[in-house]
Amino acid sequence: MLVRKLLMVDALSPNHLEHTLPTPSDPPKVLWTNKVISVRLKVDPAAPTTFSGGILLFAQDTTWAGQYQWTAFPTDNEWHTYMLDMTGTTSVNPAQIIQFAVQIASAGAPTATDDAGVAPFTPTTVTAYIDTITVQ
Numbered sequence: 001m002l003v004r005k006l007l008m009v010d011a012l013s014p015n016h017l018e019h020t021l022p023t024p025s026d027p028p029k030v031l032w033t034n035k036v037i038s039v040r041l042k043v044d045p046a047a048p049t050t051f052s053g054g055i056l057l058f059a060q061d062t063t064w065a066g067q068y069q070w071t072a073f074p075t076d077n078e079w080h081t082y083m084l085d086m087t088g089t090t091s092v093n094p095a096q097i098i099q100f101a102v103q104i105a106s107a108g109a110p111t112a113t114d115d116a117g118v119a120p121f122t123p124t125t126v127t128a129y130i131d132t133i134t135v136q
Helices: none
Strands: 002-012 017-020 036-044 054-061 066-072 080-085 097-105 125-135
Touching: 036 054, 036 097, 054 080, 066 080, 097 125
Parallel strands: none
Antiparallel strands: 002 125, 017 097, 036 080, 036 125, 054 066, 054 097
């Protein structure tokens, strides 16, 4: 299966944005037994090394159990492939997958003992581009 559509998501620190494929009340189930889901993604501009955000891929089955893969943001603005390996998983039933998501996340605001516990900071803004999602 190949899903090809360029998706652009802006992630503004310290918030997170999530793009989730819609799930109806009686969602269809996909068979991802022994499959690897790949996502081609690029972050622009390159995330600074001080930016602690990342990309979370996850799939959930009919019991809402999940298989997750977290990767820190790349520090260049090249295309990278991120993979969620469903082969041999025991955390979900890969024959009953009802949801797949790509979550773009950033760390929270820095904390301090003054100013109501939030230290002043300038948010880091990056744009994440998702080009291709494949299931092999």
